[in-house]
Amino acid sequence: MRSLILLAMIAAGPALPQKLYFPGSGDWERVQPQQAGWSADGLDALLRFAESRRSTGVVILVGGRILTEQHWDPKRFEATAQYRFEKTADGQILEDVASMQKSVTAMLFGIARAKKLVDFDTPVSKALGAGWSKLSAEQEGAITMRHLLTMTSGTSDELGFEAAPATKWRYNSVAYQKILPALARVAGKDANTLTREWLTGPIGMRHGEWRERPNMRGMVGFVTAARDMARFGLMVLAGGVWNGKRIVDAEFVEEALRPSQKLNPSYGLLWWLNGQPVRRAGARGGEMLIPTAPKDAVAAQGALGRKVYVAKSLGLVAVRIGGEAQRKGEADFNTEFWRLLMAAAPKGVSR
Helix, strand or coil: CHHHHHHHHHHHCCCCCCCCCCCCCCCCCECCHHHHCCCHHHHHHHHHHHHHCCEEEEEEEECCEEEEEEECCHHHCCCCHHHCCEECCCCCEEEECCCHHHHHHHHHHHHHHHCCCCCCCCEHHHHHCCCCCCCCHHHHHCCEHHHHHHCCCCECCCCCECCCCCCCCCCCHHHHCCHHHHHHHHHCCCHHHHHHHHHHCCCCCCCEEEEECCCCCCCEEEEECHHHHHHHHHHHHCCCEECCEECCCHHHHHHHCCCCCCCCCCECCCCEECCCCCCCCCCCCCCCCCCCCCCCCEEEEEHHHEEEEEEHHHCEEEEEEECCCCCCCCCCHHHHHHHHHHHHCCCCCCC
């Protein structure tokens, strides 16, 4: 009888989870692909593709449970020095997740805002102190935390003047990196302490540490593991909640995952958004970030193809870490990853 019920559920269409599962500190529950309506063969094809693109780890959750997961030896290829890999005592691969850290920082800002330590309209110079840029005092004073969160500060990579705030969208990691020290200053805690107390500790991330990058003076990286980033993605999927406990304000999470300005509709608050026209070199007018993914998909993205994808319509979180995911002449990683993922998805699921 149980088998008949299962077959009937699969035949009826996608079995998207209604209630999210949150892993504890022990074993992480899994769900069999067939039970969730997914194709095991299709997921295997996805993992083979990820392996061919020099991945060291892929974790995919449906409803919070592990749908599929695989890890590969990073010694298969040479790591870029500033993102070098290492292993923990229990064998987990740790990596500087590159600009995926931006989406983590966004949630830390949301927590600081809920604590009334800082707000969108707070001038960066008030939170961080004057003289953080090469601008005049008047120009510097006009830049708010919102401008850093939306990549509209108007500064150059050298933190000089390029445009008035909110008039130009420019992906500027140097300006972005002023957010975390600003949060540390207003909180009166160092970056690792506040991150552990506010975010990584409450959601059970075992590994998550800010470190100065050896080959990028003055820049910090967030070093963590694929499963830990899957926990972060699950918290975002849940709207800022972890197992019934509010971690990030729901209103802030919603705002972070929608267009933050009109200059680049595919960018939220340090999150990339699908379903919107993307403004980037080589993009055609009206093109989405990931044409093969659901329109509601959002992503934390970093150099070398590091990803945390969240798709609420699928109840899904997907993490990919590793070496360079896309070399010259190879098809777009985002597009191919999601093409294979959607091919394995329950029948009836559409983009």
